Amino acid sequence: MLRRFIQHVRENNILDVDNRYLLAISGGIDSVVLAHLMDRAGFTFSFLHCNFQLRGKESDADEVFVRELAQKLNCAVHVKVFEPETYMKAQGVSLQMAARELRYGWFEQMNRDNQTDGVVVAHHADDQLETILLNLLRGTGIEGLYGMSEKRGCVLRPLLPFSRADIQAYLTNKSLHWREDSSNLKTIYKRNFIRHELFPLLQKFDPKGPELMNYSFDRVKDTGKAFFYFFEQWLRQHVIQVSSYEYLDFKSLEGVPGKTSLLFYWLRSKGFVYAQVKEMVQAMADSVSGKCFFSGSWMVNIDRERLILGKKQSGEVSMTVETHAISFRTDDQTSYEIIHLREGWQLDRSTDNALLDRQLLEFPLQVRNWEQGDKFRPLGMAQFKKVSDFLIDTKVPLILKDRVKVLCSAGEIVWVIGHRIDDRFKITQATKEVVYFKKK
Incomplete structure (x- = not known):
């Protein structure tokens, strides 16, 4: 096993004899074997040991064992005593999750503080399969079938190709001593149930069952890499960014297999879950225009x-625009330049901008969210119209309606910003001074 170990870490550039490492050691079989392999292979390392105080005297005896092993291998040892139950209650997580978060948080801190080249942990092939099966039971997607990486952040896992049987054989051959964690035998924990109840059944069905499953998942992982390669191409080609919004035409999904997955991997970074995306796909098929889906501060609108x-409306906007103002911002994305012109102005037909008669305006002006019941006279019309009806008639998507602002003078709407000015405030031949609101 030593020869295979050295060959593996060299070929995959996992460990380097010129580097210094921290080795996470519990005193159990896996970490003890890893320590001996790294020592025999000539790597430089120090021990990291977590004492979670969960098994009373057993936990303290583990720490003593690790310190004695460090002396035998002539390496330094760092020990951290944790209180996972206190952390569990404070964070509202399970005891296992609390221990995991405390452990890996400390690993990262120690790697930084000691300026070492990574924290080596003893996860092996059987651990990998347990992790993948647990992910499947949680309803994971394709990435959950990847399992653990050999290198992720500062954490290094050089034993992933080796089975528990390989490690046990090395331990027996070298007559190594180790500490048995009694909690590993308790099948109330899901991982232990898989290890002690499910694995024996798999091996009874086929002695090579776990090995073949890991092989299958390796193939799935490679297939997943291909999927994400083509997914990124699809994303760049079809998702269009305009201001702070992203747009996707239904046509880009016509005849495309796996459209639910494409949408999910587009939206998941915004907190949307797979079940929501399935509902979106069904709503698209049923042509349910106007339906919205929400996740945290984000929303998806079927238009x-x-x-x-885009992001949901963050709240009410209310501000004043003084006579001397040279600009104003309606939200985090849109701002306008204010230009006062006495001569030489030209007609600007863009709805993004507004040319208003200065003599008809009463400063300070007010910028606010539009409200139900608001009315104005759209440019070119003789009758008043509700802003809500105007937005419907001009087919403004629901996700954008919430962000529409109005510019008011003495309580009267003079401009539905970015859409239409009020006919009463337009410039005419009699206009002597223009206030030009120009989108930046």
Whole structure:
């Protein structure tokens, strides 16, 4: 096993004899074997040992064993005593999760503080399969079938190709001593149940069952890499960014297999879950225009033949624009320059901008969210119209309606910002001074 270990870490550039490492050691079989392999292979390392105080005298005896082993291998040892139950209650997580978060948080801190080249842990092939099966039981996607990486952040896992049987054989051959964690025998924990109840059944069905399953999952992992390669190409080609919104036309999904997965991997970083995406796909198929889906501060709006992704309205906006102001901002994305013109102005037909008659305005002006019941006279019309009806008639998507602001003078709407000015405040031949609001 030593020869295979050295060959593996060299070929895959996992460990280097010129580097210094920290080795996470519990005193159990796996970490003891890893310590001896690294020592025999000539790597430089120090021990990291977590004492979680969960098994009373057993936990303290583990620490003593690790310190004695460090002396035998002539390496330094760092010990941290934790209180996982206190952390569990404070964070509202399970005891196992509390221990995990405390452990890996300390690993990262020690790697930084000691300026070492990584923290080596003893996860092996059987641990890998347990992790993948647990992920499947949680309803994971393709990435959950990847399992653990040999290198992730500062954590290094050089034993992943080796089975528990390989490690046990090395231990027996070298007559090594170790500490048995009694909690590993308790099948109330899901991982232990898989190890002690499910694995024996798999091996009874086929002695090579676990090995073949790991091989299958390795193939799935490679297939997943191909999927994400093509997914990124699809994303760049079809998702269009406009201001703070992303747009996706339904046509980009026509005849495409796995459309639910494509949408999920587009939206998951915003907190949307797979079940929501399935509902979106069904709503698209049923042409349910106007339907919205929410996740935290984000929302997806089905707008006729496209999806629009953007942030929800963050709250009420209310500000004043003084006479001397040279600009104003409606939200984090949109700002306008204010230009006062007495001559030489030209007509600007862009709805992004507004040319208003200065003599008809009463400063300070007010910028606010539009409200139900608001009315104005859209440019070119003789009758008043509700802002809500105007937005419907001009087919403004629901996700964008919440962000629409109005510019008011003495309580009267003079401009539905970015959409239409009020006819009463337009410039005419009699206009002597223009206030030009120009989008930056």
